Amino acid sequence: MDRAKQCRWLVALSLLMTAGFVGADWSNINMRQGVTEISREVFDLHMVMLYVCIVIGIVVFGAMIISMLIHRKSIGAIPATFHDSTMVEIGWTVVPVIILVILAFPATQTLNAMYDASDADIDIEVRGLQWKWQYTYLNDDPAKEVSFISTMLTPADEIYNRAPKRENYLLDVDNELVIPVNKRVRFLITSADVIHSWWVPDFAVKKDAIPGFVHESWAVAEKVGTYRGKCAELCGKDHGFMPVVVRVVEQEEYDTWLAEKQAEAAEVFNTIGKTWTEAELMAEGEAVYNQSCASCHQANGQGLPPAFPALAGQGLSVGPIAEHIDIVLNGKAGTAMQAFGQQLNAAQLAGVITYERNSWGNKGDSVQPSEIHKMLGGQ
Amino acid sequence: MSAVIEEHHHDDHHHGPAKGLMRWVFTTNHKDIGTLYLWFSFIMFLLGGSFALVIRAELFQPGLQIVEPEFFNQLTTMHGLVMVFGAVMPAFVGLANWLVPMMIGAPDMALPRMNNYSFWILPFAFTMLASTFFMEGGAPNFGWTFYAPLSTDQGPPSTTLFIFAVHLMGISSIMGSINVVVTILNLRAPGMTLMQMPLFVWTWLITAYLLIAVMPVLAGVVTMMLMDIHFGTAFFNAGGGGDPVLFQHVFWFFGHPEVYIMILPAFGVVSAIIPTFARKRLFGYPSMVYATSSIAFLSFIVWAHHMFTVGIPLAGELYFMYATMLIAVPTGVKVFNWVATMWGGSMTFETPMLFAIAFVVLFTIGGLSGLMLAIVPADFQYHDTYFVVAHFHYVLVPGSVFSIMAAVYYWLPKWTGNMYNETLGKTHFWLSFIGINVLFFPQHFVGLAGMPRRIPDYALQFADYNMVSTVGAFLFGFSQLLFMFIVIQTIRGGKKATDRVWEGAHGLEWTIPSPAPYHTFSTPPKDLTEAHG
Numbered sequence: 054m055d056r057a058k059q060c061r062w063l064v065a066l067s068l069l070m071t072a073g074f075v076g077a078d079w080s081n082i083n084m085r086q087g088v089t090e091i092s093r094e095v096f097d098l099h100m101v102m103l104y105v106c107i108v109i110g111i112v113v114f115g116a117m118i119i120s121m122l123i124h125r126k127s128i129g130a131i132p133a134t135f136h137d138s139t140m141v142e143i144g145w146t147v148v149p150v151i152i153l154v155i156l157a158f159p160a161t162q163t164l165n166a167m168y169d170a171s172d173a174d175i176d177i178e179v180r181g182l183q184w185k186w187q188y189t190y191l192n193d194d195p196a197k198e199v200s201f202i203s204t205m206l207t208p209a210d211e212i213y214n215r216a217p218k219r220e221n222y223l224l225d226v227d228n229e230l231v232i233p234v235n236k237r238v239r240f241l242i243t244s245a246d247v248i249h250s251w252w253v254p255d256f257a258v259k260k261d262a263i264p265g266f267v268h269e270s271w272a273v274a275e276k277v278g279t280y281r282g283k284c285a286e287l288c289g290k291d292h293g294f295m296p297v298v299v300r301v302v303e304q305e306e307y308d309t310w311l312a313e314k315q316a317e318a319a320e321v322f323n324t325i326g327k328t329w330t331e332a333e334l335m336a337e338g339e340a341v342y343n344q345s346c347a348s349c350h351q352a353n354g355q356g357l358p359p360a361f362p363a364l365a366g367q368g369l370s371v372g373p374i375a376e377h378i379d380i381v382l383n384g385k386a387g388t389a390m391q392a393f394g395q396q397l398n399a400a401q402l403a404g405v406i407t408y409e410r411n412s413w414g415n416k417g418d419s420v421q422p423s424e425i426h427k428m429l430g431g432q
Numbered sequence: 433m434s435a436v437i438e439e440h441h442h443d444d445h446h447h448g449p450a451k452g453l454m455r456w457v458f459t460t461n462h463k464d465i466g467t468l469y470l471w472f473s474f475i476m477f478l479l480g481g482s483f484a485l486v487i488r489a490e491l492f493q494p495g496l497q498i499v500e501p502e503f504f505n506q507l508t509t510m511h512g513l514v515m516v517f518g519a520v521m522p523a524f525v526g527l528a529n530w531l532v533p534m535m536i537g538a539p540d541m542a543l544p545r546m547n548n549y550s551f552w553i554l555p556f557a558f559t560m561l562a563s564t565f566f567m568e569g570g571a572p573n574f575g576w577t578f579y580a581p582l583s584t585d586q587g588p589p590s591t592t593l594f595i596f597a598v599h600l601m602g603i604s605s606i607m608g609s610i611n612v613v614v615t616i617l618n619l620r621a622p623g624m625t626l627m628q629m630p631l632f633v634w635t636w637l638i639t640a641y642l643l644i645a646v647m648p649v650l651a652g653v654v655t656m657m658l659m660d661i662h663f664g665t666a667f668f669n670a671g672g673g674g675d676p677v678l679f680q681h682v683f684w685f686f687g688h689p690e691v692y693i694m695i696l697p698a699f700g701v702v703s704a705i706i707p708t709f710a711r712k713r714l715f716g717y718p719s720m721v722y723a724t725s726s727i728a729f730l731s732f733i734v735w736a737h738h739m740f741t742v743g744i745p746l747a748g749e750l751y752f753m754y755a756t757m758l759i760a761v762p763t764g765v766k767v768f769n770w771v772a773t774m775w776g777g778s779m780t781f782e783t784p785m786l787f788a789i790a791f792v793v794l795f796t797i798g799g800l801s802g803l804m805l806a807i808v809p810a811d812f813q814y815h816d817t818y819f820v821v822a823h824f825h826y827v828l829v830p831g832s833v834f835s836i837m838a839a840v841y842y843w844l845p846k847w848t849g850n851m852y853n854e855t856l857g858k859t860h861f862w863l864s865f866i867g868i869n870v871l872f873f874p875q876h877f878v879g880l881a882g883m884p885r886r887i888p889d890y891a892l893q894f895a896d897y898n899m900v901s902t903v904g905a906f907l908f909g910f911s912q913l914l915f916m917f918i919v920i921q922t923i924r925g926g927k928k929a930t931d932r933v934w935e936g937a938h939g940l941e942w943t944i945p946s947p948a949p950y951h952t953f954s955t956p957p958k959d960l961t962e963a964h965g
Contacts, residue, residue, distance in 0.1 A: 132710065
């Protein structure tokens with residue numbers, strides 16, 4: 054092939070690739086545009102950067118390819134002797150600087166907007182816990198404060214390939230975060246143990262949840278729907294299994310939902326005072342155990358020693374109940390054992406402690422929600 | 433007659449290697465130590481690679497098939513640690529040992545006994561690190577970046593040994609880099625100015641300063657961890673008045689220069705190889721030196737771009753974004769200079785040249801995705817996804833690792849006196865080139881589509897590209913056995929190499945016989961016109 058022909062082929066090939074590139078459907082392998090003004094701006098920034106990079110790539114790699122085709126010894130090329138050129142070198146230093154300055158402007162604007170978290174309609178505390186999220190709808194009246202834990206729903210059978218994987222595999226939770234559409238929602242993000250990162254791609258919100266810090270982020274979701282994300286910072290064993298699910302609903306639906314949640318909270322508050330039977334405590338405890346404890350201590354109570362000790366027939370669950378309650382409520386520093394006193398209500402705590410002391414062959418005493426409530430500082 | 437025999441004996445005693453295994457234990461010869469480093473790094477490359485293959489095998493399909501999440505986290509951690517500290521860094525130190533004295537006309541490294549210590553620390557450090565797999569609680573499982581408080585509060589008992597191993601690696605690196613600096617500054621052939629040094633020597637001089645500057649910072653951060661774990665301090669514990677984010681600042685103050693430590697010597701290698709096979713002098717030698725120095729300087733002031741999501745104040749985010757974007761300028765200068773070196777040349781495409789050209793192309797792709805990552809608002813979407821995994825593997829594997837392979841093919845005839853098998857070399861190149869792109873290119877896509885890194889299982893929409901990626905991983909991984917075969921075959925025999933080896937090669941190392949005698953430049957070279965191309 055002569056040189057002209059080679060060049061024609063090259064041009065044809067690159068045109069074809071460009072056409073294919075522009076025409077293809079990229080939605081499944083590209084960043085999401087999302088449902089907020091910010092997320093669309095971020096998407097646009099991403100695409101601008103991508104196109105700039107592609108153009109630079111075409112120029113640089115194009116020059117290399119042409120050079121490799123025409124400056125090869127096998128077709129008799131004679132080496133040139135030039136080895137510097139001040140003008141050219143100044144040129145390819147200055148031009149990139151100009152391109153970078155131009156790119157920095159929109160990036161700075163978008164970042165400015167993202168960092169302005171003032172004037173929120175709703176404040177929600179997002180708390181990372183190993184390996185779930187706790188959402189608290191802050192309210193000036195503590196009695197109206199709604200708080201719940203959001204845990205992955207995907208069963209072990211699907212993960213271990215014993216059952217077919219359903220839609221939203223690893224992306225379903227028991228309690229979704231519910232927010233109203235077109236309202237400015239501020240997220241106050243923190244952590245109870247190690248660093249997590251709360252990420253909702255459709256809002257372009259990713260913020261690390263760090264113990265001892267409360268970070269702000271915000272979103273105005275413009276479209277009703279369910280948006281899924283994941284924890285984005287390695288946080289231990291089940292880092293891959295703590296999805297984030299946000300359901301954006303109409304304002305009326307949100308109001309109804311919130312009222313129901315507030316009523317539920319009040320109901321739980323009332324049950325704490327009554328005396329629970331052993332069976333009631335065990336039933337409550339089993340549910341709580343499987344949700345909050347089994348991922349470490351295992352459903353059969355055997356744990357995963359040495360990081361996660363066994364509870365069956367040994368340790369705290371067969372020792373004095375006061376120590377057992379203390380560890381469950383306050384956690385154990387320097388280990389993965391969390392302070393569940395901050396996550397579970399008194400009935401759930403009493404249930405799970407009773408359950409641990411009376412399962413897997415353990416035979417022991419029980420504790421009433423009212424006693425736990427007192428220890429938590431309640432009246 | 434007897435006088436002749438005596439003289440021969442005398443020669444043996446002073447100028448040849450010792451016999452047997454002890455030669456390698458006690459050697460202070462820069463060539464022997466270079467060989468030790470290179471073999472050690474290759475073994476670590478296979479070890480770290482085997483961890484990666486288990487990871488990729490687990491990720492072949494959604495669901496948990498082969499390993500449990502606990503062990504998966506140990507594998508990702510150890511893969512990173514072994515590849516960074518065991519494979520890439522020692523390989524470059526090995527190249528420095530072999531080449532720096534020969535390139536500057538020095539008889540050996542300036543501090544030969546320390547050179548021996550620097551190497552022999554490493555096998556102990558890595559044996560200790562690897563043995564943690566067999567301990568109760570398993571190997572470190574908090575990622576190679578070992579963020580507190582995950583590593584301090586919840587690390588396995590072996591974390592302490594990991595800290596000790598990191599200290600040993602740091603001592604080894606610091607001693608090695610002091611040696612490089614002292615050698616380059618003091619043992620250059622009389623008359624060789626700094627601006628006459630080959631670019632490989634320049635890049636290593638700058639790298640050595642980076643190492644001396646940041647390895648103590650790494651030692652500091654792991655010592656603070658040790659104190660938090662065992663002595664009740666709370667540097668990184670918010671509950672005790674400490675700051676988990678402080679850990680990240682200190683770690684990345686080490687970590688960012690560290691990534692340039694792994695790429696600057698690669699720039700030097702490529703700047704030697706491209707002119708040889710283009711039969712044309714390196715374009716813009718002074719600007720290459722200045723660009724390398726600028727990159728090294730900038731590497732100290734951009735660390736927080738690894739931490740855009742930790743909640744740095746707006747002004748901080750903007751500063752680190754602008755500073756990071758600035759790195760594109762000197763890096764661009766280097767890439768343009770390589771292309772300009774090729775332009776107008778008379779190129780042939782032997783294996784080292786193929787690896788060097790692939791380096792320029794694929795490193796540039798990694799550099800461009802790095803530019804995208806610098807844009808903070810977009811980084812919020814990229815951060816901690818497979819897009820980042822793809823980015824840094826593009827600069828580290830077809831970047832650093834390809835440059836090391838290019839260097840081995842390029843200088844192997846000088847080291848062994850034999851030519852490698854060109855057909856097999858090219859086969860190795862193409863298998864690696866195809867494998868690496870099939871492996872890492874799809875990771876850009878799954879990352880953009882929302883797949884976080886360091887997860888043992890993923891949502892169903894990522895299944896196709898993960899499968900492709902795993903196929904590429906096995907292709908690339910097993911191709912390296914061919915590399916090992918080629919190198920061993922070349923050591924054992926083959927077509928004899930000439931002293932010059934390559935038609936267009938320039939540099940003092942090509943003026944000595946092939947294979948390079950055990951001692952070279954016992955008297956400094958007088959003719960320095962060869963020194964750099």
